[in-house]
Amino acid sequence: MSADDPMLTSHQRRGADLPPVVVYEEVRKLFGDFVALDGVSIQVNQGEVMCLIGPSGSGKSTLLRCTNALEVVSSGRVIFEGKPLPSNETEARKIRQRMGMVFQNFELFPHKSTLDNVAIGPITVLGMKEGDARARAMKLLDKVGLTDKAGSFPSSLSGGQQQRVAIARALAMEPDVMLFDEPTSALDPETIGEVLNVMKQLAEEGMTMIVVTHEMTFARRVANWVVVFDHGKVVEQGPPEQIFDAPTCDRTRDFLGHLGWNG
Amino acid sequence: MTLDWSIVWESRYALAEGAKLTVMLTVITMLIAIPAGIVLAVMRLSKSRVLSTSSMCFVEFFRNLPLLLVVYWAFYVMPVFMGIEFSAFTTGLVALSLNVSAYNSETFRAGINSIRKGQTEAAIALGMSRGEAMRKIVIPQAWRRVLPVLASTWVSLFKDTSLVSVIAVGELAHVAMQIRSQTFRVLEMLTAMAVIYWLMGYPQAKLVDWIRKKYEVKE
Ligand SMILES: Nc1ncnc2c1ncn2[C@@H]1O[C@H](COP(=O)(O)OP(=O)(O)O)[C@@H](O)[C@H]1O
Numbered sequence A: 001m002s003a004d005d006p007m008l009t010s011h012q013r014r015g016a017d018l019p020p021v022v023v024y025e026e027v028r029k030l031f032g033d034f035v036a037l038d039g040v041s042i043q044v045n046q047g048e049v050m051c052l053i054g055p056s057g058s059g060k061s062t063l064l065r066c067t068n069a070l071e072v073v074s075s076g077r078v079i080f081e082g083k084p085l086p087s088n089e090t091e092a093r094k095i096r097q098r099m100g101m102v103f104q105n106f107e108l109f110p111h112k113s114t115l116d117n118v119a120i121g122p123i124t125v126l127g128m129k130e131g132d133a134r135a136r137a138m139k140l141l142d143k144v145g146l147t148d149k150a151g152s153f154p155s156s157l158s159g160g161q162q163q164r165v166a167i168a169r170a171l172a173m174e175p176d177v178m179l180f181d182e183p184t185s186a187l188d189p190e191t192i193g194e195v196l197n198v199m200k201q202l203a204e205e206g207m208t209m210i211v212v213t214h215e216m217t218f219a220r221r222v223a224n225w226v227v228v229f230d231h232g233k234v235v236e237q238g239p240p241e242q243i244f245d246a247p248t249c250d251r252t253r254d255f256l257g258h259l260g261w262n263g
Numbered sequence B: 001m002t003l004d005w006s007i008v009w010e011s012r013y014a015l016a017e018g019a020k021l022t023v024m025l026t027v028i029t030m031l032i033a034i035p036a037g038i039v040l041a042v043m044r045l046s047k048s049r050v051l052s053t054s055s056m057c058f059v060e061f062f063r064n065l066p067l068l069l070v071v072y073w074a075f076y077v078m079p080v081f082m083g084i085e086f087s088a089f090t091t092g093l094v095a096l097s098l099n100v101s102a103y104n105s106e107t108f109r110a111g112i113n114s115i116r117k118g119q120t121e122a123a124i125a126l127g128m129s130r131g132e133a134m135r136k137i138v139i140p141q142a143w144r145r146v147l148p149v150l151a152s153t154w155v156s157l158f159k160d161t162s163l164v165s166v167i168a169v170g171e172l173a174h175v176a177m178q179i180r181s182q183t184f185r186v187l188e189m190l191t192a193m194a195v196i197y198w199l200m201g202y203p204q205a206k207l208v209d210w211i212r213k214k215y216e217v218k219e
């Protein structure tokens, strides 16, 4: 399914006929006096690829971290699959198991092999048998094209390979939604493509994805919904054709101009 | 002045017993002080004010007192407070353990803090609890940084066990000093003692260097 799927009229947003996966209602997040998120209200539908773009410091990472309760919102609500995020840590842990997160710096576990990095979630968190978890991990390494690196340690992999392992590690929990925080920002240019391809493949399989990125080409081609942040607020949102070809907001134009985007 | 080295040979069994006790004190102290150090470090890093403050007080207290004072303190004060007499060996062990646990706690704390916060967050994002993240992800990585420091502490401890001789624990230093005072062979006994400590300590020091090199963190 892609943005120009003939089944979709240009006004119908992907997943609009299904209950939303994540809804943010007037989310505010303060760090001391500093307002990192200033009343964010957006929703993420089933099967959507939503890209969050905007200048650095505008609150994109904070929103992702509020999604899986790594940060607790100061006011407003985050609703996941119909229920507000629980405030109690044990319940929050159950929610996190259903969300995969991919970090800018990969954060693979350096003392574990690639295979064990992917298997550790199911083993530790789901209590899966080691053999079963490793079999699942192997399938996922195959999916990201890294079966030959199963026994290697993260330090011997390139950045792009490490990030693909990190994606496999998140997928091993069979999440309902994937959160990506600038997954290609720490990569050498020549390995960005391999990571974006894996993400594109996931999107085509119908995974619900929230992606913070500065890769405008990816956002333009793969996202079906783009949200522009500035100073903790959503300044504009819409399908990529609107955001990139006909932005309605000056700040969107400024931001895209800054990145050298000219359609 | 004539030297009579025969006294050293004649005392060989007593000296060997003393050396054995020195090794035992070192080993048992470390066996106590490693888990105690981990517990103290985890307490110190916990979110609970009570746990973290009590750990901090304990550590700062024992880390900043001369070990010799702790040894005397354990000898004279502990029986009064606890109402039981301990053997000299146990008393010495307590004093050494208090001191080394405090040091190890700081070693473990530094080790744990040296692991990037992102590692814990990645574990928590997978759905692990803080405890699981600590046990499966942080502590196994912290070991690499902690091990070389623990090895140095070990070597210091080995030498510091001689301080418990002041409360008549029959370890190497005490035995040698006893023989010296009975035979007045000061130079011979001090030399013998130095040689034995050195012969036992040098390989340990070399081992520490090797561990340092092997576990040196490259990043
Ligand atoms: N833990 C924190 N403590 C204090 N300030 C923070 C914290 N996390 C983020 N911030 C601040 O919140 C703002 C938004 O940060 P972030 O969400 O990381 O922005 P973005 O991902 O869009 O670059 C930044 O100004 C940042 O300095």
Ligand SMILES: [Mg+2]
Pocket (backbone or CB within 6 Å): A057, A060, A061, A062, A181, A182
């Ligand atoms: Mg960010």
